[in-house]
Structures are given as C-alpha cells and as structure tokens.
Amino acid sequence: MTSGLNDAALMLRFQEDGDYDAFGELFDRHKDAFVAYLQHLSGSTAIAEDVSQHCWLKLIESVGEGRYRPVSGASFRSYLYTLGRNRYIDEYQRKHAEARRGTMPDLEQVEHPDAAPGESAEASERKALLTAALATLPLEQRDVIALWSAGVSIEHMVEITAAPRDTVLSRKKYAMAKLRTAFASMGVSAHDA
C-alpha cells in the first residue's frame, strides 16, 4: 500500500524494496504537470516529451545503481523540475543556434496546440495566441510562468531556478505584465482565452 506516502518515501521504497507500485504512484503524481511545465518552457510538445523522458530515465537509472539520495530540504518535485530545466537549457538552449541568441524560437516555429475535442475554432485560436505570447518572453521569465502554471510555489521556484526570491517575484511580475499586454494587442483578455 503506497497511497498517502510522500514523494521521498515513495522513491525510497522504489530504491530500497524495488517497489514498482511506489514508483508508479509517484510518476502519476508528477508526469502531466512536468510535461506541461516543459511545454511552456520550450514551446514544443516534442521537446517537452524528450526532456521529460530523459529526466525520468536518469532518475530510474540512479535508483538502479542505488545512487538516489533525497536532497536535504528540497522536495522531490524541485529535484525533478531542476533536472528538467537544466536538461532543457543544456540540450536545447545552449546547443541550438536559436537559443544562442537568447530568445525563444521564432513564433512561426512555435507549435500551436491541437484543438481539444469539441473545442471551438475560436477557443483553439486563442490558445495558439497565448502560446505565441508566452514564446515572446525571455527564457527566465517564461521559466517562472511555466513553473507558476505547473502549480509550483515561489519558494520552490527559488530552489529550481537558483535565483533570489525577489528576482523570481520580479520575473513573474514583468512576465504577467507582458502577457496581459500581448493579450490586449490581440484583442482578447485572459478571461476570453
């Protein structure tokens, strides 16, 4: 029985006892939000899945070698998101030409999210506009917005981004202001999106 255990306890059961169900529960808790965070960060579903899969496999590999150790004072989620953020920056930001310019891919390169079943064309278009607006933000601001959207607290954002709290708050503030402005220029409000 694993339900009710916290993330660290589930990871330890997976490592110490080979408890597959413990890992399964942990994976279920985090997989969708983690991929969503990486989608917002990268603007690409494919990149998000690649980075997410890489991180989970690295984590599993460390468990297989008995190397996983909970970081004192840091949550499992912070650990996972830090892995993801670092992997994305190393693999896709530093190595790719568009990232060397310090900006997101051009808007034309940003994927437009697929329309959900039953979703109107108008709603789908608004989602695309929001994705494009997010893509105009500098990486640091987009990172904070992506974490915020994934439900990560300011305290954990400080851990993940290794930036001072005031810096995280100001990045969020500026990013929110830009997104609202972008919305306004598109003729929609956040409520409409």
Added chain:
Amino acid sequence: MTPDNDDDALLDALRKTTSGSSAEHDATVLAAARKVAAARQRKKASPWWRPFAIGLPALAVVALISIPLLNETPAPPVDTVRSASVSVAPADGAVVAELDVFEWATVRGATEYRVIVRDEAATVVWTSDWSSETALSVADQDGLALAPGLYLWSVETDGGRQRELGPFTFDLAAPE
C-alpha cells in the same frame, strides 16, 4: 476586474494550452522502472551482497570461512548463496542475442541440479529436470522458448553447501 481574478484567468488559460504526457512516453518510463524494480528486488533478496555493499566487516566473511575449519565440523547448509566468484553462463547481467547453454560450478555435496527460469515479474516460466550435469544445452530442452526480455535464472541443488545458486539475470535481446 481585479489583478487576482485576472491572474486566475490567465493561469487557467495557460493550463489549457498544454496536454499531458503521451502514452508512448509513459510506457517507456514505466518499462524502465519495472526492470529496475525487479533488479532491486533481487539485490534485496541477496543477503551476502549487503554487507559488502555497505562496507560491513570483512570480519564476517573471515568468520564464516574460518569457523568451520577450526571446529572441523561441517557447516550447516546455506539456503541461498549468490557470489560474484561463481562462474556461470549466461553471465549475471549479460545481454545475449541467443541463449545456448546454462552452466554453473559444482556445488560440494550436491549430486543433482535443476535450472529454474523466471520472467521479469519473477514468475516461473520454465524448470528443467533434475540432472547430475552442471551444464544444460538449451537446444535439448523441451518447452524452453523464451521471448526477448529480462529473465532471472537460478540453479536449485538437492543438498550440499548451497541450496540455490543465483538468481542471476540475463537480457535476451530481440533479433535484429
């Protein structure tokens, strides 16, 4: 409209722009986790490993070896022993394209052996007949047709100093 309400609406809108992880992504991760879980279970079930792994006294090893010699009385049988010094084929952890033979070292005091093969979930998928041989050609065995995947195998003895050798693992690779 207050800023807080505006933020909530923006958050809601942002979350609608993403999708969850794909089935392929999940299947890849969970398959890797299943393999590692099986390997961790095997490690846990191997009591001789743990003292070495955590650096516990070599004293225990010395005692186990020397006490029977000093007393000149036979040591009690050991239920399960897994030792890195045991030479087996396929080697523990090997990835094999084709499984030809199971081979193991003689166990002092044992006269017969049988091989037990388990799948990744530790379910027995094949058991050999008892035999005095310490090698078993796969081609000669009825009912031993393994699909690609991770397997555990062990050798049960009819007595002697060790009741069981293993479990060892091998990964039968898919044909290219």
